[in-house]
Amino acid sequence: MPDHKYDKLKRLLREMGSVMVAFSGGVDSTLLLKAAVDELQDRAIAITIQAPFHSRTELSEARHLAEEIGARHILYDARQLDLGAIENNPPNRCYICKQTIFGICRSIAGENGFSWLADGSNSDDLDDYRPGxxxxxxxxxxxxxxxxxxxKADIREMxxxxxxxxxxxxxxxCLLTRFPHGVRITEDQLIMVENCEDFLRNLGFGQLRVRVHDETARIELEDADMKRFMEVDIRTAVCGFFHSAGFKRIALDLEGYQCGSMNQTG
Structure with a gap:
């Protein structure tokens, strides 16, 4: 059970004194924000970045979650930032983006008197490709x-x-992970992917990705969802929506959902 680890987390937060949490509204940063508010009260605050490659649905969710937790919340609009270095989705995209975004967040933390900026990375992330x-x-x-x-299992349980x-x-x-490296990405394409993923979630599918290969959408689902996806009514609805969104071809990846599949080579 993760109790002793959670006790260590609370102790670390108390030692930090004050903290600004980079808050996406995901599983990890939500637990971190909850623990920070419980331990530090008004010496903890959340900051969420609004950028074209961040889901609008997730942005709204982050607002609601921060309110439920009782956290003060800063929403920083980064849509006008010059992030031209990542528009062609280079392999070091995540590094460039985090250098820019977290650099801004760290400055805001300092300006508002917070000792630390913290993110929701967990121990499982050490086993994944995380250039950021x-x-x-x-x-x-x-x-x-x-x-x-x-x-991650500890975080879900707590x-x-x-x-x-x-x-x-x-x-x-980040929505940029739906595209191959070296491909120029437009805001319209990001919106198209987000809308298609939202459509699938509204049909009841959970863990999923819509990967983009030119005019083809490659859908990744968990194994347990594939049989239902193949039902005629579901396939017809998905094809109709995806075509209307702008995709010419729609494919289901038989290997299922894979975290970071666009990072694979060969």
């Missing part, structure tokens, strides 16, 4: 969940016990 971690380390961003050795409705929320990621 280097940027966080260079900027001095703390990762209290990681420092407390909490895994979230469930604390009554956080994110405990079983599917993993989310």
């Amino acid at each position: 971690r280097r940027a966080l380390q260079e900027l001095g961003v703390r990762s209290p969940l990681l420092e407390a050795e909490l895994t 979230s469930r016990r604390l009554g956080l409705r994110t405990w079983n929320k599917p993993a989310m990621a």
Whole structure:
């Protein structure tokens, strides 16, 4: 059970004194924000970045979750930032983006008297391809969940016990991860992908991705959802919506949902 790890997390937060939490509204940052508010009260605050490659649905969800937790919440509009270095989706996109975004967040934290900026990285992230971690380390961003050795399973279990409705929320990621590296991405394409993923979730599918290959949508679902997806009514509805969104071809990936599948080579 993760109790001793959660106790360590609370101790770390108390030692930090005050913290600004980079808050996406996902499983990890929600637990971190909850713990920070419980331990530090008004010496904890959330900050959420609004950018074209962040889901509008998730932005709205983050607002509601911060309110439910009782956290003060800063919404920073980064839509006008010059992020031209990532418009062609380079392999080091995550590093460049986090250098820019978290650099701004760290400045805002300092300007508002917060000792630390913290993110929701956990110990499982060390086993994944995470080029943005280097940027966080260079900027001095703390990762209290990681420092407390909490895994994703631990975080879900503690979230469930604390009554956080994110405990079983599917993993989310920046919309740029839906596209191959080296491909120029427009805001219209990001909206198209977000709308198609929202449509699938509204049909009751959980963990999923819509990956883009030119004019083809490659849908990744969990194995348990594939049989239902193949029902005629579902396929007809999906094809109709995806075609209207702008895709010419729609494919179901028989290997199912894979975290970071666009990072694979060969």
